[in-house]
Amino acid sequence: MSHYSDTIAAIATPSGIGGIAVLRLSGDNATAIALRHSNRTALTPRHATYSLFRNGDEIIDDVVMTYYPAPHSYTGEDTVEIACHGSQYIQQTILDILLNSGARMAEPGEYTQRAFINGRLNLAQAEAVNDLIESTNRGAHRLAVSQLRGSYAQRLKELRQQFVELASLLELELDFSEEDVEFADRQQLLTIVRGLMDECWQLQESFRQGNAIRNGVAVAIVGAPNVGKSTILNALVGDDRAIVSDIPGTTRDTIEDIVTIDGIAFRFIDTAGLRSSTDIIENAGIERSLAAARRAQIVLYIVEAGTEADTIEKNINALGDAIQDKTIIVVQNKTDLYTPTPLAIKNITDTVSISARRGEGIGILKKKLYSSTIGNLADDTPIVSNPRHLEALHHITTILPRIEHGLKSKLPADLIVIDLREAIYHLGTITGEVSSPEILSTIFSHFCIGK
Numbered sequence: 001m002s003h004y005s006d007t008i009a010a011i012a013t014p015s016g017i018g019g020i021a022v023l024r025l026s027g028d029n030a031t032a033i034a035l036r037h038s039n040r041t042a043l044t045p046r047h048a049t050y051s052l053f054r055n056g057d058e059i060i061d062d063v064v065m066t067y068y069p070a071p072h073s074y075t076g077e078d079t080v081e082i083a084c085h086g087s088q089y090i091q092q093t094i095l096d097i098l099l100n101s102g103a104r105m106a107e108p109g110e111y112t113q114r115a116f117i118n119g120r121l122n123l124a125q126a127e128a129v130n131d132l133i134e135s136t137n138r139g140a141h142r143l144a145v146s147q148l149r150g151s152y153a154q155r156l157k158e159l160r161q162q163f164v165e166l167a168s169l170l171e172l173e174l175d176f177s178e179e180d181v182e183f184a185d186r187q188q189l190l191t192i193v194r195g196l197m198d199e200c201w202q203l204q205e206s207f208r209q210g211n212a213i214r215n216g217v218a219v220a221i222v223g224a225p226n227v228g229k230s231t232i233l234n235a236l237v238g239d240d241r242a243i244v245s246d247i248p249g250t251t252r253d254t255i256e257d258i259v260t261i262d263g264i265a266f267r268f269i270d271t272a273g274l275r276s277s278t279d280i281i282e283n284a285g286i287e288r289s290l291a292a293a294r295r296a297q298i299v300l301y302i303v304e305a306g307t308e309a310d311t312i313e314k315n316i317n318a319l320g321d322a323i324q325d326k327t328i329i330v331v332q333n334k335t336d337l338y339t340p341t342p343l344a345i346k347n348i349t350d351t352v353s354i355s356a357r358r359g360e361g362i363g364i365l366k367k368k369l370y371s372s373t374i375g376n377l378a379d380d381t382p383i384v385s386n387p388r389h390l391e392a393l394h395h396i397t398t399i400l401p402r403i404e405h406g407l408k409s410k411l412p413a414d415l416i417v418i419d420l421r422e423a424i425y426h427l428g429t430i431t432g433e434v435s436s437p438e439i440l441s442t443i444f445s446h447f448c449i450g451k
Contacts, residue, residue: 007033008110009103011091012450018086023094024450025080025103026073026111033101034065034080043067043080053084055097061090075111076118109447113440116432123432123443124153127386130447131214138263139213139373143385153431155382160427162196167420170413190407197400203384204393209373210385212297216258216265217373220293223302224315228333231356232302233257233270236366262370269296293319298327298372300365305353306338313345327372331365388443392426399423 007027013020025034031043037060038051045067053063064083073079084090099105109130116126128147135141146152166189212218221229237257256269271293293299303312312330332340332353340353350368354361384390399419406416428434 007103008106009033009095009098010106010111010450011095012081013086015088016086017088020083021086021091023082023084023091023098024106024111025082025098026075026077026106026114027103028078029102030078030080031067033098033103034067034082036101037097038065040065045069046072048083053082053094053097055093060093060097061085063094071118071120074120075114076120077114106449107444108449109444109451110449111451112447113444116440122153122157124156124386124389124430126432127388127443128152129451131385133448133451135214137216137260137265139265142263143210143213143383146381146383147385152382156427156431157433159196159199160424160431160433162192163420163424163427166192167417167424170417170420186407186410190404193400193404193407197397197404200393200396200400203382204390204397206382207384207387207390207393208297210383211387213264213373213383214385216267217298217369218267218269218296219298219300219369220269220271220296221300221302222271222293222319227302227304228356229302230270232300232331232333232354233268235356235359235362236268261366264370264373266369293326296326298329298369300329300331302331302333304338305332305335305340307332307341309341309343309345312343316345316348329365329368329372335360389430392430395426396423399426 007025007029009023009025012022012024035041035043037054039054040049040051043049043065048064048066051063051065053060061084066081066083068074068079068081070077070079082094084094112121112126112129115121116123121129125148128144132141132144132148135144169189221233223229237259256267258265258267260266301312301316316328316330327349330343330345330348330351332343332351333356335353336355336358343351349372352361352365352368354365356362384393399422403416403419403423405411406419425434
């Protein structure tokens with residue numbers, strides 16, 4: 001990135017024709033450049049000012065200019081937003097004029113990077129801006145808004161401060177090592193470290209949920225042939241997406257479709273029926289079914305209503321690692337033909353009884369799917385959704401057992417502090433207290449130019 005006193009310009013609205021478009025100027029000369037092409041002599045802070053936009057004597061368009069003086073702007077710099085008519089010709093002409101008047105073209109994400117550099121946002125909030133722009137469902141939007149509001153970054157900062165305080169206590173001991181003074185009870189420090197281990201581990205584990213919310217929750221529909229898997233898929237998506245037949249083995253391959261439930265995108269995968277078969281093609285479909293279950297966050301295990309609990313448990317256990325650590329919902333289908341069996345099966349997340357053919361219980365099934373993702377989470381629950389943050393937390397959860405071992409085995413304080421400082425470093429890379437030009441360039445290069 002270039003020197004931050006440069007004035008940058010870009011079109012902030014999407015490419016194309018619309019009623020209006022917005023161009024953004026930010027930097028030391030933003031107001032001077034805007035007024036150079038206006039019939040106004042001044043811009044009132046935080047007021048929308050009607051103006052002609054001119055290039056010499058030529059009138060380009062009627063515009064509205066809004067001036068945000070530093071530091072009370074998105075970037076923390078003097079910023080002028082110019083709203084013009086949405087003609088692509090007008091947009092590009094105004095941009096060219098601004099660039100010829102001393103501004104330069106903004107680089108991808110440079111407005112948000114300047115907001116970070118100028119202390120308007122921390123790094124986690126800055127990344128949430130891009131997540132907000134790219135959100136395609138209410139769940140992703142809710143997650144991005146929560147992170148942008150700062151509760152997530154605030155909790156990470158609090159965690160980092162706890163690590164700093166631990167390191168300070170141990171370093172204080174080093175300063176008075178000759179006097180054999182212990183400033184903190186090692187057992188008390190162990191309790192604090194174990195609490196930090198639990199919280200960091202929970203944050204790391206929350207990535208499954210955060211990634212699913214951001215990119216869609218994969219749901220595998222599995223079970224024996226003819227239990228109604230394809231009928232359930234059709235009922236969930238509201239369309240004849242899958243072929244329904246009484247002939248076992250009709251579904252030979254996985255079929256996928258996406259449904260939004262209460263703002264969360266669910267990617268349903270209908271799979272081939274699980275059974276022993278001599279048909280090569282059907283067996284290939286069954287292998288793909290197991291692979292789909294391994295990729296999924298949620299497994300809907302479909303049975304006919306009335307199937308004995310012992311049989312269901314045995315068949316689920318036979319799936320082995322394909323469903324390990326998954327959310328498993330047992331769906332008893334065909335309640336129009338059979339009576340559901342009371343189920344109390346170990347490791348099952350939930351159960352629901354439906355008649356997919358009649359559409360009965362589908363709404364309840366959707367509610368259970370939603371509640372198994374973020375339905376019961378408070379708006380300020382910290383959830384990790386960024387792979388970069390996950391990597392940093394992984395480093396920390398690797399370091400913490402070493403710190404625990406060091407305290408238990410009474411290692412010298414200076415050796416324990418080395419690990420603590422490393423954990424502090426990795427937490428700082430998430431919030432931006434530790435950053436480098438390479439990290440910043442990588443993060444902001446994924447932003448659009450106008451943001």
